[in-house]
Amino acid sequence: MKKYIGVLIGALTLGSGCSSDQDFLNVKPTTILLLDDVYSDSRLVLSAVTDLYNRIPDLVKPSNMGLYASFDEAFASGDYGRHQNREYSYDDWGYWDYGYIREINLFIQRVEAATKLTPADKARFSAEGRYLRANAYFELVKRHGGVPLITEPLTYDYSGDATPLRKARAKESEIYDYVISEMEAIKSILPNTPGEKSRATYGLAVATKARAALYAGSIAKYGVNTPSVSLPNGEVGIPASKATAYYQTALAASQELINSGLYSLYQKRPDLSDNFAALFLDKANNPEVIFVEDFKLKSGKVHGFALDNQPRAITEEGERGGRLNPSLNLVQSYEKLDNTFAPLPINKGNANDYIYYDKQEDLFAGRDARLRGTALVPGATFKDRSIDIWAGLILGDGSILSGDKLGQLKTVNGASVQVVGLSGPIEGYDGSAQGGFYMRKYNDPAVGSGQIGTQSEVWQVRYRYAEVLLNAAEAAFELGNNALAASYMKPVRDRAGLVIPLTAGDITFDRIVHERKVELAFENHELWDYKRWRIAHIVWDGSTSDLTTQPGKATEPSTRVFSLWPYKVYNPGGANNNKWVFRKVLSGRVTQSHIFRLGNYYSRISDAIVNNNPLIVRNPNQ
Amino acid sequence: MTMKTFSFPALALLLLGLAACDKDNFEPPKSTFAGRIVYKGEPLLMQSANVATGNVSDFPVFIELWQQAYNNRSSIRVPVAQDGSFTSLLFDGDYKLIVPNGQGPFLWKRTAANNPDSLTLNLRGSQQMDIEVTPYYMVRSPQFTVSGRKVAGSVKLEKVITDAVNGKTVERVSLYVNKSQFVDAGNSILAANLAGSAITDLNTVNLTTADVPALVPSQSYVYVRIGLKITGVEDMIYTPVQKVTLQ
Numbered sequence: 012m013k014k015y016i017g018v019l020i021g022a023l024t025l026g027s028g029c030s031s032d033q034d035f036l037n038v039k040p041t042t043i044l045l046l047d048d049v050y051s052d053s054r055l056v057l058s059a060v061t062d063l064y065n066r067i068p069d070l071v072k073p074s075n076m077g078l079y080a081s082f083d084e085a086f087a088s089g090d091y092g093r094h095q096n097r098e099y100s101y102d103d104w105g106y107w108d109y110g111y112i113r114e115i116n117l118f119i120q121r122v123e124a125a126t127k128l129t130p131a132d133k134a135r136f137s138a139e140g141r142y143l144r145a146n147a148y149f150e151l152v153k154r155h156g157g158v159p160l161i162t163e164p165l166t167y168d169y170s171g172d173a174t175p176l177r178k179a180r181a182k183e184s185e186i187y188d189y190v191i192s193e194m195e196a197i198k199s200i201l202p203n204t205p206g207e208k209s210r211a212t213y214g215l216a217v218a219t220k221a222r223a224a225l226y227a228g229s230i231a232k233y234g235v236n237t238p239s240v241s242l243p244n245g246e247v248g249i250p251a252s253k254a255t256a257y258y259q260t261a262l263a264a265s266q267e268l269i270n271s272g273l274y275s276l277y278q279k280r281p282d283l284s285d286n287f288a289a290l291f292l293d294k295a296n297n298p299e300v301i302f303v304e305d306f307k308l309k310s311g312k313v314h315g316f317a318l319d320n321q322p323r324a325i326t327e328e329g330e331r332g333g334r335l336n337p338s339l340n341l342v343q344s345y346e347k348l349d350n351t352f353a354p355l356p357i358n359k360g361n362a363n364d365y366i367y368y369d370k371q372e373d374l375f376a377g378r379d380a381r382l383r384g385t386a387l388v389p390g391a392t393f394k395d396r397s398i399d400i401w402a403g404l405i406l407g408d409g410s411i412l413s414g415d416k417l418g419q420l421k422t423v424n425g426a427s428v429q430v431v432g433l434s435g436p437i438e439g440y441d442g443s444a445q446g447g448f449y450m451r452k453y454n455d456p457a458v459g460s461g462q463i464g465t466q467s468e469v470w471q472v473r474y475r476y477a478e479v480l481l482n483a484a485e486a487a488f489e490l491g492n493n494a495l496a497a498s499y500m501k502p503v504r505d506r507a508g509l510v511i512p513l514t515a516g517d518i519t520f521d522r523i524v525h526e527r528k529v530e531l532a533f534e535n536h537e538l539w540d541y542k543r544w545r546i547a548h549i550v551w552d553g554s555t556s557d558l559t560t561q562p563g564k565a566t567e568p569s570t571r572v573f574s575l576w577p578y579k580v581y582n583p584g585g586a587n588n589n590k591w592v593f594r595k596v597l598s599g600r601v602t603q604s605h606i607f608r609l610g611n612y613y614s615r616i617s618d619a620i621v622n623n624n625p626l627i628v629r630n631p632n633q
Numbered sequence: 634m635t636m637k638t639f640s641f642p643a644l645a646l647l648l649l650g651l652a653a654c655d656k657d658n659f660e661p662p663k664s665t666f667a668g669r670i671v672y673k674g675e676p677l678l679m680q681s682a683n684v685a686t687g688n689v690s691d692f693p694v695f696i697e698l699w700q701q702a703y704n705n706r707s708s709i710r711v712p713v714a715q716d717g718s719f720t721s722l723l724f725d726g727d728y729k730l731i732v733p734n735g736q737g738p739f740l741w742k743r744t745a746a747n748n749p750d751s752l753t754l755n756l757r758g759s760q761q762m763d764i765e766v767t768p769y770y771m772v773r774s775p776q777f778t779v780s781g782r783k784v785a786g787s788v789k790l791e792k793v794i795t796d797a798v799n800g801k802t803v804e805r806v807s808l809y810v811n812k813s814q815f816v817d818a819g820n821s822i823l824a825a826n827l828a829g830s831a832i833t834d835l836n837t838v839n840l841t842t843a844d845v846p847a848l849v850p851s852q853s854y855v856y857v858r859i860g861l862k863i864t865g866v867e868d869m870i871y872t873p874v875q876k877v878t879l880q
Contacts, residue, residue, distance in 0.1 A: 097819050098693075239735055239865055243747060553818055606819065609735060609867050618707040632735030632867065 051127035056136050063115055063143050064209065067304070068106050068150045071535045073314040073453065073471050076335055079533055082551070082605070083569040086336040086446030091600040094572060097553065098606055101633045104538065105614035106154050108147070109161065115144040116164040138200040142211040142219075145193040149223055152186040153539055156247035156613045156630060160189060179626040182245035184253060187227035191260060194220035205273040206296070208470070209305045214273050218301050218474045221264035221482045226543050228257030228489065233545040240545070240612045240631055247613050247631055258486045265483035269499075274298055274476040276506050283508045287384025288451050292469055301474040308468045317460035317467040320450045322387065322398040323417060323442050324433035327461035333434065336446025337386040337532075338572040339595060342375075344562040345382035345529055350511055352563035355575065357593035363409065365592035371401070371577050374593060380508040381529055387449040389432075389577045389591075394456050399433040400444045400577060405592060407582035417443060428581065436576055438599060445598055447575035452533050477503050477530055485523045493518040500526055524565035542612055553606030558595065570604035573597055608632065666698075666711075666754070667720035668762040670737065672793070676717030677739060677768055678871040680817040680860075693819070694737050694868050696764070698728045698754070713737070715817065715871070728754040732766070738863055738870040739766040740799060768870060769794050769801050769863045775872035777857050782844040782879055784810055784825075788859050788872060790835040803829035804864040808840040808857065812848055814874050816858040822846065829864065845879060854878045 049055040071078050080087035080094070087093045119140040122133055144162070151158045159178035167173060181189075198216035205214055231254035234241065241248030249257075268274065277299040280286035290299055306312050321332040343354050355374055358364050368374055371390030375382055387393055389400040403413030406423070414421060417440070418433040435443025455467035484499035493515035501512050503526065513522065527540055541547035549566045559567035574596040580587045610632035621627050669676045680693040696719065697708040709728075711721045729751040732741040742750040754762070771791040778785045786808045794800050805828050809821040818824075825842040832838055845855055856876050860869040 237865075554824070555821065604819075619705070622705045622707075629734075633733065 046121065050121050050125040053128055053132045053136075056122065056125075056128065056132070059118060060136055060139055060143075063111075063118060063140070066111055067143065067146060067473075068108065068111070069304070069471070069473070069535060070104060070106075070150075070538070072304070073306075073316040073467070073469070076316060076320075076453075076533065079537075080335060080572070082537055083338060083340045083572055084532055084537060085341070085450075086338050086572045086574060086598065086601075087334065088336050088443060088445045089334050089441035094598070094601040095603050096605075097603040098608060099611050101608075101610050101615040101630075102617070103611070103614060104154050105617075106150055107616070107620060109159075112144060112147055112161060113164055115140050115147065116162065119144070120164060134200050135202065138197040139211045141193050141197050142201070142216060145190045146219065148186050149190045149219070152183060152190075153226070153542075154614045155616055156242075157181045157183040157186050157245065159624075159627075160186060177624045177626050180246040180628060182249075183230065183247055184227060184245060184249045187223055187249070187257070190223040191220050191227075194223070194264075203273070205298070205301075208294075208297070208300055208303045212301075214268060214271075215302045215474060217264050217268045217271075218479050221261050221268070221479060221486075222474075224257045224261035224264060225482050225486055226539070228254050228261055228486065229543040230545075231257060232489065233543070236545045237548070237609060237612065240609055242628060242631055244628070246628055255490065258489045262483060262486035262490060265479050265486060265499075268476075268479050269483060274301060274479070276476060276480075276502055278506060283380035283506065284383035287381050287507070290475075291453050291472055292455070294470065299476045300470075300472055301476060301479075303470040303472050305470045306468040308465065313466040313468055315463075315466050316453055316469065317455035317457075318463060320454050321461035322393055322400075322434050322449050323444070324399040325394060325396045327459065328463055330442065331463075332461065333442035333444060333449060335450050336444055336574070337448040337450060338446050339575045340558060340562075340569050340572055341528075341532055342382060342386055342388075342448060342575065343558070344525065345379035346509070346525075346563065348377050348379075348509060348511070350509060350513065350517070352561065354558070354560055354562065355593070357575070357595065362594060365405075367580070367587050367590040367592060369590060371591045374591075379529060380506075383451070385450075385452045385529075385532055387451045387454070389444075389447065391451075393449070393451070393454070394458065398444075398449060400436065400447065400449070401432040401579055401591075402436050402576040402594075403578050404428070404430050404581040405578045407585055411578065412581070413437070415440070423581065424583075432577075436574070445574060445600075446572065447577070447596075450533070472534065477506075478536075481523075481527055481530060484518075484526070488518055488520075488523055496523075503530060521563055521565045525563050541607075545612070547607040547612065548609060551605040551607035553604050555604050570606070571597065571601050662722045662724045664723050664725050664756050665720060665759040666723050666756060666762070667718065667759075668764060669716075669718045670696075670713055670739070671717070671763045671765055672739070672768050672771065673765075674763070675771075677737075677766070678717050678873060679713055679715060679737065679868060680819060680871070681715035681815045693817075695733075696736070697731050697733055698723070699731070699751075700724075701727045701729065715815065715874070723756055725756050725758065728756060730754050730764075732764075735867065737766070738770075738861075738866055738868045739768040740794060741766055767794060769799075769866065770803070770861055770870060772859060772861050772870055772872050775859055775875070777875055777877050779877050779880055783842055784808065784845065784855070784857050784877060785839065785841040786857065786859050787837065787839045788861075790832075790838060790861060792835065801866060802864045803832060803835075804862040805829055806832065806838050806840060807860050807862065807869075808842055809860060810842060810845055810855050810857050812852065812855060814856045814876070816856045816874050817871060818860060818862075818869060822848075822855075 077087055077090050079085045119137055122136045157180045160181045165176050194216045198213050201211050201213050201216055203213040231249040231251055234248050235251055275298045277290040280289050306314055318331055319334045323333045326332040346352050356366055375388050403411050412430050414431040419431050420427050421430045436445045437443045453469055455469045459465040460467040480499045480503050484496040488496040496518045497513045497515055546566055550569050552568050554568050556568040558573045561567055576594050576596045578592050580590045582588045613630040615633050694713040695710045699706055699708055711719045713719045731749045731751045744750050773789040773791055775788045805826050808825045809816050810823040811821045823842050825840045827840050854876055856874050858871050858874050860871045862869050
């Protein structure tokens, strides 16, 4: 018997070996997840949609906020080229990522075809995909006008002929209509959770709808002022007859969100300026913020805004900090508490006929609290330390003594005295407060945020409730209901300490523009707003105009950034010793005036894109 | 630097590199295409193309050449200088020349489909070609006078396109002053503006600037030019640059 056992085992081994031949090479990979795996587990689908969220195309992100200095909100302390270009390139602000849109289309298709997900998960993921897709089209239409509207993943059949994949540009209004209708369709599918800030929610869909309708309405209304910014088939430009309907949609959507009571203005701090700054920093039960790009320390997703913008006097990282300086153009736009506008009172007509202040910050007293919530003014503290912004000493004979190193000491009449602030400003000294101010909005006060190894986790706010109120106010104004507009502006202005209410008669186009300018500064609005109102070519008109004396007027040219430099009076024994004076300065680094040409209203679609798809028509005036 | 710092292998490599150039490189373009933008033979004067050349979309006024030999087409942008001339160094070949939409203070012929019409350019060696266009206005007989440090100028505006469809009104007339001979809306130290609504007679348009500021380094003369901004047209049309001496 024994001798057969070996044979039997051999035979069995061979037999079983043969039967599993086909599966032998079919080993599940352990390092990658296949499509079926991903779309059968809601946690993995969440990872997939997170990737799509991460790729939302914002024009300005915390890591590249220098772009604000290309217009008139800030001086770039270091990146001086921004003030030395006259023209904006036609290619600027372009975006053309149909790869992203294709991936979203595939995502939606796969979620809807998935069999192992719960119906609730499928509905939510699919709606999130639709939000991201509509948001990408919103970005495209803001930049390029009407674009090909692709809502299915296109597949090439390798036939050698790609022409079936070519789609012509849709009308500009059709893209806006698409965004509006998508938001309407998905708003009730998305969760109604105002505490959810980094995923699409009901509130976000309604807020996006309001913003898109407002943009479309203003392009329709103000497009008549720039008739050459249009294309005959409507790829660029929206007929004026559509304006009212869009404004009505914008107002209705804003009201829907306002009346839902889901969000409210952030009012947690007693000091109004601190409160305004905290609105962007407070991640715990923030009632105002609707949608953000979030960051988290030690997760790999951090940004260097605080690293690049910490005041130089208190920098935590050697020579870093102070790059973006709010401009005097912006700072003087914050109105006085009696709702009037005036340049900052720094002299009595002549630049050397100073007005003397006991404390630096006194110059900014009696103004909109958002000023000191947005900018760190001379005399302010940050991280509980003095930021020490002053440009030099004014001696008894009126001459100016300054230095070329931060906080430099010099000997005056035998005494060693500091002649310039620890944050500057010093002309041409990178990172010194050459604009006269530092950033407070978005600037992280946490200890360590200024270190390369730590950085900041302040989130970037994309949508917040105050904008919804201002959208409602603008739409109401454009529909002729000024009283309603004033009532929507009131809570935003109350929070800024402007408690004297505006009446219906006060509401003008200038007011609407101004309120957005000061409330939403450095929040990725100015360029889009000026484009849709068709005032970009008037404000940035290329003229070498001086700083306006009418900061409340929307169409005043603002082609160059001006700075405000404080000086300390050094005249021991004199009446004004140790008092502060200010000078308006045009930096020598600002050598050109910005001109926004008609061809800049819609970014260029590159020759490469047109070559691939000759159905694409080019944008006007380029 | 002494010869010692060159080692023999480095020298050999250098020589090899120089010799290699012969075979690798294309012939450079050698044909010059030049000309002027003219109206009835008279050049139209525009803003200078003196911006950085890195970004070709940044010329104030340009024309486009499209070479037809290749599938992937990309325009060659030819800037127009402030005296209305242009010049470009090209390979021989067949080109189409167009004036893109919205370029220049003039009208360019359009096709039935309302696209810019094209001119065929068969370049075989250098070629000179004036391009005839129809300006909205001509700025005629400029005269400048100086009193103290103020510059006064006068021009006559001749409305060339008068029909209701294409005719445009005057937005403003500006007198620009600059230290160098590049004078226009983008290059000026001083400007005087006169709104179109304030002009009663197109044949007598007078402007006077404020005092010319102190010039550093000091110079006793400035260059001046009057420009006309047409409503809804971005590019301005100018008078010739003139040098005037301050008193």
